[in-house]
Amino acid sequence: MSRTTVPVTITVDGTRYTDEVEPRTLLVHYLREQVGKVGTVVGCDTSNCGACTVHLDGRSVKSCNVLAVQADGSEITTVEGLEKDGVLHPVQQAFHDCHGLQCGYCTPGMIMQSIDLLNENPDPSEEEIRSGLEGNLCRCTGYHNIVKAVQQAAGGAR
Amino acid sequence: MTVTEDRPSVEPEIGQARKRKEDYRLITGRTRWTDNIVLPGMLHLAMVRSPFAHATITAIDASEARNAPNVVAVLTGADVAEVQGPLPCAWPITEDQKAPVHPAIAVDRVAFAGEVVAVVIARSAVAARDAAELVDVDYEDLPAALDLKDAAADTTLAHPDLGTNTSATWIFDSAEAGTGSPVEDAISTARDGGILLEREYRQQRLIPAFMEPRSTVVDPTGEQITMWSATQVPHILKIMLAMTQGIPESKLRVIAPDVGGGFGGKLQVTPEEVITLMAARRTGKPCKYTETRSESLMAGHHGRDQWQKLTLAATADGTVTGLKVELLADMGAYLGLVTPGIPILGAFMFNAIYKFPAYHFSCTNIFTNKTWTDAYRGAGRPEATFAIERLMDELAHEVGVDPLAIREKNWIKHEEFPFATVAGLEYDSGNYEAATAKARELFGYDELRAEQKRRRESGDPVQLGIGVSTFTEMCGLAPSRVLGSLNYGAGGWEHASVRMLPTGKVEVITGTSAHGQGHATAFSQIIADRLGVAFDDIEVLHGDTQVSHKGLDTYGSRSLVVGGEALVRAADKVIERARPIAAHMLEASADDLDFEAGRFSVRGTDQGVAMAEIALAVFAAHDLPDGVEPSLDAEATYDPVNFNYPHGTHLCALEIDTETGGVRMRKYACVDDIGNVINPLIVAGQVHGGLVQGIAQALWEEAVHDDAGTLVSASFVDYLVPTAADTISFDIEHTTTPALTNSLGTKGVGEAGTIASTPAVVNAVVDALRPFGVSDVRMPCTPERIWKAIHARDGADDGGGATAEAAMPHFDEDQAGANDEGAGR
Missing domain, CATH: 1.10.150.120 ([2Fe-2S]-binding domain)
Structure with missing residues (x-):
């Protein structure tokens, strides 16, 4: 199995991240393991539970159902990015x-x-x-x- | 002193719908799930699991996996056979109970599909999982015991070495116990001119399906080995690991950080926890294992799974005279932490709220080659409640009266408490009349009955069914003496301590271990009232054996009624410790002091001192009375004297499309009497969630295995946890009869909704279908089963719908032995 990685630039909760990811890396694993956005969680492996839902360019996606490379150049909002200046969404x-x-x-x-x-x-x-x-x-x-x-x-x- | 009275200026906290303290981190994603934990040099585990239900392991070739990139080690059962110790079962129900050894990693034989046969330890979770695919295991398939009744007949042995599939048989008989008369006499009498109901019901196998998959991190690099685990029971886990893994208890620390639901499913000492511990000790590095959802559904313990053979005797007017219960309970392949005791918890509840003069219960625990069963929300009591509430509806039908009327005829009247039951319990309080009257009104019972009549008369293809469940449960596990008499391996007490900090803040430590129940909020409310401290100044600490050194954790609706009482007693000790110091500070006699709203005052004067001032004075310790220790902190360990007995009346209306078998829930109303309520917001949440889990058993959920013993409902595609679109909003209310066995008058609520709702829903299904001659539909009541039940009298296969008729010959003495597959033989 190829272990090549590809570069991605993804903005998450307002901060721009540039990383190398394996092409098979799911967005949720990228968010949790590379960006440290562990507020977003994994609840299943069949896209049924929705626990990993984030916004990709303003629309909700199940981040276990999107590859990190598909989010290249996009803006992601997670639950950690909703509170503004100490005020809850x-x-x-x-x-x-x-x-x-x-x-x-x-x-x-x-x-x-x-x-x-x-x-x-x-x-x-x-x-x-x-x-x-x-x-x-x-x-x-x-x-x-x-x-x-x-x-x-x-x-x-x- | 009472908590809530004589507090003119301060609104009592108890009873307020306080929003939860716990929420902020959870709604902003600042969470500490076990899988979030990352430690330096941490290694990751992936399990290799058996695809076979029963097979001999003939060879394992892990060489390719060991050579895969970033793999540190691969462990097989053979590698750890000498050190892994058996997984514990803390509840041998009989002296002669049979049980196979339960290894964390199977050594030479697997006994269910999903059992771990090897573990890969690698630098990343991805590397571990990739390499797990490369472990080559040779199996020799063995015949698998899968069907519970076949297994009970020893047709195929789940564990050939045991020579039988029967683990144990446990019996309670009211005549032998002196709590009632012989049930066979009641049955004989009923055969002759009375009513004898003979039924058989199936409790299908369920999966707890908590949302957070189980995860464990073990760090071996400190003086103590630290385990973080997604568990309900950090204290029990620590003790059991010490006892089975050869680690001194004092060298282990177990932490349950944020835990994402449990419902009994995380009341366990798991193979995966032991394996992660072994991996960390072997490698000397922190190790993490997080299961996938499929692994969770396949290898986390399951629940329910019984055949229930039931005989109810009554007089011709419907007065109950006897109840005989014969259970077959599927243990699955192994005995988990409390597996054998789960059906036995039901033994005391089949008689429910009714005045049976005679009762006999027997339960035979059977091994099969399936995932082992253990606690799932309600644990034994939903099974019992289902059986009796279904039977009461059948009795009403037999007598030809309203199902509420037959219940009222037989239930314990409110003036009859305390009531000694035929199962040997003493119900301290309750008022079934009040809860039922309120529920009737809330539901609009008479109007819905009128609508049902109209639909029946007009032959409406959509029929209305109305289901009743007037349940009680025993909760607040448990009086240690009772547990001892049931051969359980531990007590049922709970521990709490209260630390008064010099700045006026209060730390409350509880041995219970919340994972969604809102203890931090509810316990703060209790302490706020008891000590007169502001709600926000109280911090509740739990779930870490180094912080909360003593406790028995959270399950069995025990945290408030047992843990809360420990808390009250610890707080009262704080007050008594403060009293002489306050007297000294006020230059008064301790006897002249009143404590109220956090302040000691000298009776008849305006002099007083606040608890916070005393705490600071104690911290400084400059001027304390002679011989007084400079501390206000106190602890208490409380062992309950009795269970407690919430009850309620649940009413469900379903619309059934008789042309398709489709079910639509129209209305669900319940009135629960859970004693005094600490926080109505939290209580409502417990009821809502409980209801949906019980409704889900009735309508949707089932763990289904194929003929080879593979779990085919091993993902959320196939295991039907209901969604928002499947459910409705509920009408819930309460009546209040305070419990007499704890200071706060509270009763448990965590399991009530689940226990009560399943029979209410199935009774509604059957009620809708009565005109079609239907008297039972097996759970889950799917549209297919309902449709087939409707068409059964046209000669169609009943589709596993009704079990009642098939069961009848089991009980007819003339035909005794005609069917040896009956439950309880």
């Missing part, structure tokens, strides 16, 4: 306010997906929230309070 705040997390492992992906959902549809119905989060698994909350959190964040945006 409204979706982060809503997850806190509504108890939308327990163990917190799905939370980074859930928050990133919720933000994308609200960017697409600022005033979603409960059904639209539920189908918009279908690609993200949570084992603790039963989704009840996650849905409420997205509703609160949507209300705040109005």
